[in-house]
Amino acid sequence: MEDRVYGILERRAIPETIAMIRSMIPHLKKLYIINDTSANGDDSEPFIQEAIRNNRAPIEIEYIRRSTLAELEERFSQPNPEEAIFFVRFYNDKEGNLYYNNQIASMLDKSALPVFVTDTLFIGKGALGGKLVLIKKLGEHTGEKAIKILDKKLPALDVDTFQTYAYQFDAQKLEAFSLSPKPAIDTYEPINATPTFFDTYRKFIDAVFLISPFLIFLILGLAHNIYRRIRSEQELRAIEMQKNKHQQFIIQQSKLAEIGEIFSSIAHQWKNPLVEIATIAQERFYAQEIQSDEEHNRYVQDIMVQVRYMTDTINDFQTFIMPSSEKTVFDVNEAVETMLKIIHHTIKYNYIDVSVDISNATDLRVRGYKNEFMQTLLNIVNNAKDQIKEAREAKKIKRGIIDIAIYNQAGNLVITIADNAGGIAEEKLPYVFQAYFTTKEHGHGIGLYMSKLIIEDKMNGRIFVSNQNQGACFTIILGSAV
Numbered sequence: 438m439e440d441r442v443y444g445i446l447e448r449r450a451i452p453e454t455i456a457m458i459r460s461m462i463p464h465l466k467k468l469y470i471i472n473d474t475s476a477n478g479d480d481s482e483p484f485i486q487e488a489i490r491n492n493r494a495p496i497e498i499e500y501i502r503r504s505t506l507a508e509l510e511e512r513f514s515q516p517n518p519e520e521a522i523f524f525v526r527f528y529n530d531k532e533g534n535l536y537y538n539n540q541i542a543s544m545l546d547k548s549a550l551p552v553f554v555t556d557t558l559f560i561g562k563g564a565l566g567g568k569l570v571l572i573k574k575l576g577e578h579t580g581e582k583a584i585k586i587l588d589k590k591l592p593a594l595d596v597d598t599f600q601t602y603a604y605q606f607d608a609q610k611l612e613a614f615s616l617s618p619k620p621a622i623d624t625y626e627p628i629n630a631t632p633t634f635f636d637t638y639r640k641f642i643d644a645v646f647l648i649s650p651f652l653i654f655l656i657l658g659l660a661h662n663i664y665r666r667i668r669s670e671q672e673l674r675a676i677e678m679q680k681n682k683h684q685q686f687i688i689q690q691s692k693l694a695e696i697g698e699i700f701s702s703i704a705h706q707w708k709n710p711l712v713e714i715a716t717i718a719q720e721r722f723y724a725q726e727i728q729s730d731e732e733h734n735r736y737v738q739d740i741m742v743q744v745r746y747m748t749d750t751i752n753d754f755q756t757f758i759m760p761s762s763e764k765t766v767f768d769v770n771e772a773v774e775t776m777l778k779i780i781h782h783t784i785k786y787n788y789i790d791v792s793v794d795i796s797n798a799t800d801l802r803v804r805g806y807k808n809e810f811m812q813t814l815l816n817i818v819n820n821a822k823d824q825i826k827e828a829r830e831a832k833k834i835k836r837g838i839i840d841i842a843i844y845n846q847a848g849n850l851v852i853t854i855a856d857n858a859g860g861i862a863e864e865k866l867p868y869v870f871q872a873y874f875t876t877k878e879h880g881h882g883i884g885l886y887m888s889k890l891i892i893e894d895k896m897n898g899r900i901f902v903s904n905q906n907q908g909a910c911f912t913i914i915l916g917s918a919v
Contacts, residue, residue: 444596449555450568452488460621466519467497493847503531516549551614561628566606767807789837797844803915805896816884824858852913860904
């Protein structure tokens with residue numbers, strides 16, 4: 438049979454789909470991958486396992502191979518905005534039962550979680566969508582190859598890989614789960630979209646074109662529709678420009694909101710050096726004995742040290758409040774230390790211990806906006822400080838702890854800021870980065886929203902929050918500068 442073997446391999450976009458799911462659901466915490474125990478399932482097994490091993494995102498992946506259709510329906514009957522399903526196949530179950538396509542489609546359609554797939558077989562039949570192998574195109578390709586084989590136009594042992602994909606998504610499922618492929622996917626094909634007027638009345642419109650003497654009125658109507666579309670596009674562009682301006686305004690507004698608290702800290706820092714200067718001067722003035730030049734110089738040096746400290750403090754403050762004009766390469770640890778220096782006394786007098794761990798970092802450089810990045814850190818640390826203060830007043834803790842860790846992972850730089858203030862209520866976690874959402878009695882609700890804009894829109898990174906151990910943990914992921 439050596440001269441009669443031909444083949445077509447179908448490559449499914451497994452790792453790409455997992456990455457796409459993470460992009461479409463930024464708050465994703467758990468992903469279920471479903472595969473059956475068939476021979477085809479065994480073929481997909483190594484690629485699924487490799488994708489799971491290569492996953493670096495802070496999400497839990499549960500791989501399901503042995504189950505039944507009824508168990509899957511029961512398991513995924515309750516909604517959870519932090520979970521999703523990646524369905525590879527499930528034609529036979531752990532008991533040896535085989536399922537028809539309509540049974541599988543019914544299970545997918547009943548799922549209370551979004552279901553991503555790898556081919557077009559179940560698109561429009563319960564699946565949400567994904568990067569899909571085009572089943573029809575695969576069939577056409579197979580038929581064309583069969584004709585070439587019959588015409589003896591292909592050599593023996595000709596095996597090729599079919600890698601034609603399309604991004605397709607069920608519009609009704611996207612709406613039901615409040616999801617959008619953008620901005621991760623610029624171009625995709627919507628399936629099951631709500632029919633437009635022209636889709637609904639296509640036959641009628643065709644008849645009008647053929648028999649109606651009022652064709653001119655239809656043309657005028659179409660021209661008016663085009664005019665309105667152009668006008669709508671212009672209005673959308675204007676809204677988008679206004680939105681960008683509003684975002685910049687929010688950034689500056691949030692920074693100004695922090696100035697009062699920072700300035701109070703700076704004023705407190707200045708009091709100690711001023712008292713020290715006054716004391717040194719008084720000692721020099723009331724000295725009864727004539728001091729040597731060496732002792733005189735020592736007094737002068739002490740005074741200059743205190744003055745230099747005052748100058749450095751105000752310089753740090755002035756540098757911090759100036760917005761960055763362009764991206765630069767900067768050291769993240771240096772930015773963290775500068776930020777902590779500015780709010781040192783605020784942290785100290787609220788009985789908070791702060792630690793910075795860079796022991797697992799090999800490259801601390803990133804490219805972005807340093808001052809805006811420091812503003813993000815300040816927002817997070819100040820929120821932690823406020824929560825710690827409330828916990829101390831409620832006698833839940835004696836001292837506050839803020840642990841900052843910086844390390845490299847998979848070519849990225851990761852910064853985590855964790856506290857021991859008790860964490861954020863689970864039902865509020867998905868909303869902490871939304872504009873004007875706040876858990877504080879007098880909060881303005883733009884600090885963390887601004888932080889998300891800076892990290893994700895301006896520095897092409899990621900930011901998310903979770904509850905760990907005794908409190909909240911914010912995680913920032915930035916691309917390395919090299």
